[in-house]
Amino acid sequence: MNKHNILFIGLDTHKEFVEVAYIEDQRGAQAVHFGRISSAKTAIVKLAKQFQSKYPQATLHFVYEAGPCGYWIYRLLTSLGHCCYVVAPSLIPKKPGDKIKTDKRDALKLAKLLKTEDLTPIYVPEPEDEAVRDLSRARETAMKDLKDAKYQLKALLLRNNINYAGTANWSAKHLRWLTELVLPHPAQQIALQEYLHTINERIARLKRLDNELAHQVQAWRYYPVVKAVQAMRGVRLLVATGLIAELGDIRRFDHPRKLMAYVGLVPREHSTGDKRRIGAITKCGNGRARRLLIEGAHSYRYPANISTDLQLRQEGLPKTVVDKAWQAQLRLCRRYQRLMHKGKHYNVVVTAIAREMIAYIWAIAKQVVLIDVNPKHRLARVPA
Template identity: 70%
Template structure:
């Protein structure tokens, strides 16, 4: 046995247990099923210690699929000095005739494909970055729940032929008008009061999350990037925060085209021989960040202008960032009008604008200095 070799450990993770497979870095070596362990921190620490004692001079590479269990296994193994990689399940190659799927086969397949360099590891956010992302997603969920409750109440009023006499919907005056409604049946009155109470509770929930989000983002290490990309038109705080929370460090993309492809904003293609066919966008990657950018792209249908609100957002920013934002506004507004003049559908135009917005956001992010996280702090943030 070569003590200086690399050992690939495939992990088929589940909620309660994990199947382990080993593969040595030798030509012709076949993966072997090692054991099944509990999906607990103590079990993974014991596994790493046992393997390190069996292969004292070998490098241990752990590989497992991304899933609903999160990144705690990755953070645990890397904190004790081992190499760990997470791969996307959708990018794992599968043979057409492979109809047998077991935990042992899956773990062995991960180790074998990773040794053959057939798998690409995904980006794993820091624990702090994931926490901000969870808070941003919770705020979006609260907003969706509030809209659903409002739609239900509007539908209820429409079925009962009740028209609002207050123009300012969902203001305090409008809510008081709703509480003063008297319906002919007691059961309907109960339903109305329950709907009003649900809307009030969800509005308070949304306000709490907004306040917490505004407080936490100012202490986040990516706050300079969030503040910088707000120099662009159509990118306010929630859009900027949601985009960076989903994408993480934009400096990991060495070219903006890779970021466009990661977001699924590039056109699909099916070319062969002399024919080249391009279709709709691929819609790969993070759909939430893609949706936020597409929504922001609608603002470029107007003429270039620096509004008072945009000028306030650009305060305390460097001249280089402001110049990039103005250059983006000139180009994107002109491109929006030109594509509309050519007869393109509005959704196609907005998607094209969102794709080019990505390049300017990438350029702005590279102008911001981000303080890296101390590795000792990274270990201390692991959950106990």
């Protein structure tokens, strides 16, 4: 194919319709508004056939913004043999003086920017990976709903000046104490019972999702990576599954600094001339993966140690993975104490530890390859 045998097609996707524009790969070519089509799969297939019949010698390159509609258009077009790119809305160049935004303009802009190579495609997960990610996010939502229900119940007790004398909230003893409470008004008693009922339902829901996630991840193609990164301190099954589900194959990054920047754990910088200004972290990329790393980084405030639980997680792993995890624990525990002695804020220290954690996780993932053995998976060393 020569340079002029490419047709760039911009899609502005919505729930009910898709706005379409295209531009030929020729010098001086102008973007053309094709029109609006339905967002049904049959309409997308018909659109691709129309462009193929009109430009039989051209390769079709589609592009659209990532959004709530997911990746089904990408998977449909690639299954038909066409090139398709999904771009993040935050990475699309925008002129400061352009104050008019319409669906037609968005489609034209996407087509022109794809032609000039000013768009950066994002990583699109496989359907299996997205399914595990949805299950992991459902578990996180269940945890948030349970916390919200507990806060609402505690607020009711606080308004009535009822305090628990024990030390462990939400233990079996605490739950029994809650069931024995009698509030002064019958309406309040009904509210208390409904809150308790909601909490019990959400606890059961969380347990179901935990069991299902632990079961489904064992048949996942990234289970060897999930199992390997659990050799790290502060990275148990739920954290490891959520992290890998959000990031996908983290070995696609050729350097750990790129992965640090991808999860938004690198500092902002605004430097010019002789002045170099470093600010807070960028918080770009996947916020859920960043939060999971921050959660795991808190465990490094204690001295380096191989606990019984960590030893069980490391059983059956290659020696190189276990050695790398121990090296990470020694370094991160020392770094945590050193930064705290320097007087750094606790949140700054934890963020610094999380930034280095993702580098060690990247190093461990590089030592793991995925081998399909009838649909099962196992660990293996990367050949030197």
